Amino acid sequence: MVGVALPGVNPQLTPLIHKIVGDPARVARRAAALARIGGRGTAVTRLGLSDEERRAHALVGDWLRRLGATVGRDEAANVVGRFGGMGASVVIGSHLDSVTEGGRYDGALGVVVAVEAMDALARARVRLRKPVEVVGWTDEEGVRFGIGLFGSAAAFGRLPPRAAGRADRDGISIREALRAMGLSGDPRKARIRSGTVRAYIEPHIEQGPRLADARIPLAVVSSIVGILHGRVTVRGRQDHAGTTPMGQRADAFAGAAEMALALERGAAARAGAVGTVGEIAARPGAKNVVPGECTFSIDVRAPAQRTLDAVVRDLRSSVARIAKRRGLEASIDVLNAVPVAPMDRRLRALLRRSCAAAGVDAPDLISGAGHDAENAQLAGVPTGMIFIRSRGGSHSPREDADPRDAARAATALAYAIRELCA
Ligand SMILES: [Zn+2]
Known part of the structure; x- marks a missing residue:
């Protein structure tokens, strides 16, 4: 642009316009850093409420703090980084645990994308008027204690009865595992007060072949089975x-x-x-x-x-x-x-527009896997999901995703947040 004189425009007076754009290199770096925790080759074992999961939460907490968030941990050990002040927030994120000998991207990439969306907004100097929270949910897979979607269930008041007493194979209960992390041992205390979350948006790898087969990087989830x-x-x-x-x-x-x-x-x-x-x-x-x-x-x-x-x-x-x-x-x-969890109609439309802003004509997809998002939606919080193209199936070390696709998801998510919060 240097040297191009537009009639009537003084370049000295034109404000800097920063584009909102996710960076594939940063996404790849952060995904690799998470994959090293509990990782061996391309396999990752980072069970819920394990020391590996706690370290992953700590790393994500560090990233968020550096971006200006106030970082905390709730009574279900979910890590939460809050941007902005008082009032109801838009929550974005996914889970940080894996199955035994699982892959690098199920859950973790969604958290990386959420962090990158906040990074991209900060770099584009977008001022948020309403708060955003980035969350890393605890124990989504339910491998160790048999309760899937544990962290989000606690947050959205959907834990099964007597969940804290559930024990792993060694007889250690959820209550004891939480206490060992310095928490009270009662995950029900993680429950978010109603009216404090305006929307929940979760980016996640597709875990199936449909987007790869169609050569499309992103989709908007229409409902969770x-x-x-x-x-x-x-x-x-x-x-x-x-x-x-x-x-x-x-x-x-x-x-x-x-x-x-x-x-x-x-x-x-x-x-x-x-x-x-x-x-x-x-x-x-x-x-x-x-x-x-x-x-x-x-x-x-x-x-x-x-x-x-x-x-x-x-x-x-x-x-x-x-x-x-x-x-x-x-x-x-x-x-x-x-039950079937249909995603919020208005958020679906917003996410389609946001994907278009990231250059992707995103189709609707039904999720055949359960996700933390269903706890939010079934608790009455308007909820949306973005799927990121992945290969090699899921819950397997073959799991693969392209950081460029994840960066596009971050761009889309950043646009959605700008529309909801700026
Ligand atoms: Zn997952």
Whole structure:
């Protein structure tokens, strides 16, 4: 621009205009720094409420402090950096834990993108009139204590009953793990008072192939699938595998196998639904004994509540029918049921505009995985999500994402924050 004289414009008087733009190099650096905590090669093991997770929170806290935030930790060990003063805030972020031998980007990249969005806004000298909080949620994966989305559930008042008493394999409870970190041990105290959060926006890798296949870097999430987790128990009769004729058996495993296939068929028959049996155990568990009891897990997900309910209803009737025909007893215990969480309509529109400002024509995508965002939305906080293209699946060391895509997400998020808070 130097030397170009525009008629009527004095370059000395033209104010500096800084573009809001996320920086891929900074994103890559921060993502790599987080990946080193609990990392080995491209694998990361940073379980919820572990020392590794605490160190990741501390690192993110340092970044946020350097950008001018007031950083604190709530009673569920979530790290929160607040920009701006009093009043209700817009919360952005994701989680910092991983599964065992997971990847570098699930959760962590969302936090890095949120930090980068604040960095980009600061560099563009955007003045925020309303507060923004960047959060790193604790224990989203629920590997150690079996409660997924723990930190956000505590913050949004959606913890299951007696959550603090839940223990890991070594008998250490959540209460004890929190106390060991210098907290009170009561995660319910992390609950955010209603009316103090205006909106929650979570950037996250897609964890699936759809964006990579379509060659699009970003998407706006339209809804998060509903999930039902349950356990089916099938009781038959334990018998000698050699002396019991085929027509006289009550084989609990064979019945369970038929029920698993019924779930597969039922889910395949309904658009968008998926059904999985991932764990199965036969008792007594010996090769020469007809199994007397069999238990198996069920994981059913669907983008519409009606579809989810229908798959579960079909499964219930199949299980009853198969049990009756085979002379078995069967019961289904629902362990966890999370309703479908549609994302906020106005935030979806805002995020589409924001992605366009970052140069991306972002399509709508349904999230097949659960996310902290659903706790916010189900608690009545307007919620939106941006998906970042990723490769190599997820919950695996093959997980991969391009820092340039993440930087675009940061640009989009920064535009959204400017519109909500500046
Ligand atoms: Zn995640």
